[in-house]
Amino acid sequence: MNIKMTKITESVTYAGVLNPGMRTFDVIMHTEYGTSYNSYVVDGSEKTAIIEASHISFGNAYKGIIDEALGGKTPDYLILNHTEPDHSGCVKQVVQWFPYIEIVCTKAASIYLKNITNNDSLNFKIVKTGDELDLGGKTLQFYAAPFLHWPDSMFTYLPQDKVAFTCDFLGSHYCEPQVFDTDVTYPKKYIDSLKNYYDCIFAPFKPYVLSGLDILNSLDVEIVCPSHGPVLTSGGNLNTVKDAYLEWSTVVERENVLIPIFYCSAYGNTKKIAQAVQKGILQIFPNAECETYNIKNHNIAELAGLLNGCDAFLLGPLTINRDVVPPIWQLLAHADAINMAKRSVALFGSFGWSGEGFAHTAMRLQQLKCNLYDEQFKVNFVPTEEDLANAVAFGKRFAQTV
Numbered sequence: 001m002n003i004k005m006t007k008i009t010e011s012v013t014y015a016g017v018l019n020p021g022m023r024t025f026d027v028i029m030h031t032e033y034g035t036s037y038n039s040y041v042v043d044g045s046e047k048t049a050i051i052e053a054s055h056i057s058f059g060n061a062y063k064g065i066i067d068e069a070l071g072g073k074t075p076d077y078l079i080l081n082h083t084e085p086d087h088s089g090c091v092k093q094v095v096q097w098f099p100y101i102e103i104v105c106t107k108a109a110s111i112y113l114k115n116i117t118n119n120d121s122l123n124f125k126i127v128k129t130g131d132e133l134d135l136g137g138k139t140l141q142f143y144a145a146p147f148l149h150w151p152d153s154m155f156t157y158l159p160q161d162k163v164a165f166t167c168d169f170l171g172s173h174y175c176e177p178q179v180f181d182t183d184v185t186y187p188k189k190y191i192d193s194l195k196n197y198y199d200c201i202f203a204p205f206k207p208y209v210l211s212g213l214d215i216l217n218s219l220d221v222e223i224v225c226p227s228h229g230p231v232l233t234s235g236g237n238l239n240t241v242k243d244a245y246l247e248w249s250t251v252v253e254r255e256n257v258l259i260p261i262f263y264c265s266a267y268g269n270t271k272k273i274a275q276a277v278q279k280g281i282l283q284i285f286p287n288a289e290c291e292t293y294n295i296k297n298h299n300i301a302e303l304a305g306l307l308n309g310c311d312a313f314l315l316g317p318l319t320i321n322r323d324v325v326p327p328i329w330q331l332l333a334h335a336d337a338i339n340m341a342k343r344s345v346a347l348f349g350s351f352g353w354s355g356e357g358f359a360h361t362a363m364r365l366q367q368l369k370c371n372l373y374d375e376q377f378k379v380n381f382v383p384t385e386e387d388l389a390n391a392v393a394f395g396k397r398f399a400q401t402v
């Protein structure tokens with residue numbers, strides 16, 4: 001399904017492909033509203049550039065729309081702001097269609113692209129912040145934008161038309177046949193998809209998001225052309241979306257420390273220890289946000305928010321048949337591995353036979369590069385009053401390390 005060719009400005013033409021049926025992106029992201037793979041053609045008086053390509057599954061549709069947008073011209077450049085295969089999947093075909101095309105990208109992108117296309121003889125033009133490309137009356141300026149959202153990412157700016165091409169940044173997995181934000185039929189669904197997109201793609205990279213906004217705000221931009229979802233305009237959603245990214249990426253200082261205690265408990269023994277540990281923590285931090293969470297009784301997204309936003313946490317793993325029970329793995333599968341390094345964590349709980357769950361969980365926490373407290377508080381089967389008093393003391397000791 002194609003969008004019909006659409007003029008963005010006098011020199012910029014939209015040439016994207018729609019994928020309304022996509023329901024999962026990158027394995028982990030649910031995409032209720034499909035997506036678009038946005039590509040653009042920029043015409044100067046002497047040269048023509050394509051910005052972004054498309055997903056390999058849509059090569060034929062992409063060829064149709066890009067030919068229409070080129071209007072018989074042969075493109076000189078393919079600007080790749082980012083090389084994830086939803087944009088670079090068609091590069092192999094693009095270089096077959098246009099054998100003399102020069103691929104303009106960052107150094108990191110060129111390395112990735114060789115291995116994405118399995119082609120060592122691509123014709124690269126490596127650019128960095130400050131570099132420009134003259135198309136004849138139209139200039140493309142490049143700004144490195146690492147980790148938005150891969151290390152390869154950059155923005156391309158067309159000052160004469162006040163247009164920025166930001167690839168994934170400010171985009172959305174949202175699919176409507178209209179190109180401009182002002183024509184979106186279901187604005188609430190669009191905003192929902194924008195937030196979901198931010199949470200899944202950009203939330204781990206908040207400092208880089210703020211840097212990306214700084215770049216855009218330093219330029220005179222009236223239109224942002226992302227690689228997914230509607231084109232953003234100053235008369236439409238551009239400022240709303242930038243403000244949302246700013247709000248979502250600004251870390252608000254908490255008044256009190258947040259130390260959630262997660263656990264699983266088959267017979268209530270680990271639960272008792274969790275409550276005792278909680279008492280110990282509250283003796284050190286009386287105003288701490290320190291609740292206990294029996295994992296299976298809570299929404300995993302809610303717990304993931306606590307896990308990824310806390311100052312420190314404790315985990316009570318449950319062992320059954322020599323392994324950790326799935327809810328523990330499920331919680332840790334939601335850990336933001338980019339930002340979990342050095343997060344203080346301690347393990348506690350009851351075990352029956354041999355308690356392998358502690359070692360298995362510790363290994364996962366070490367993989368996440370957490371700051372794992374040396375001491376683990378373990379009780380065989382049912383904790384005594386003395387055990388619970390020791391658990392309080394353990395909670396105090398751990399809290400003093402936070």
Ligand code: FEO
Nearest residue numbers: 084086149168227
């Ligand atoms: Fe749309 Fe990171 O790719």
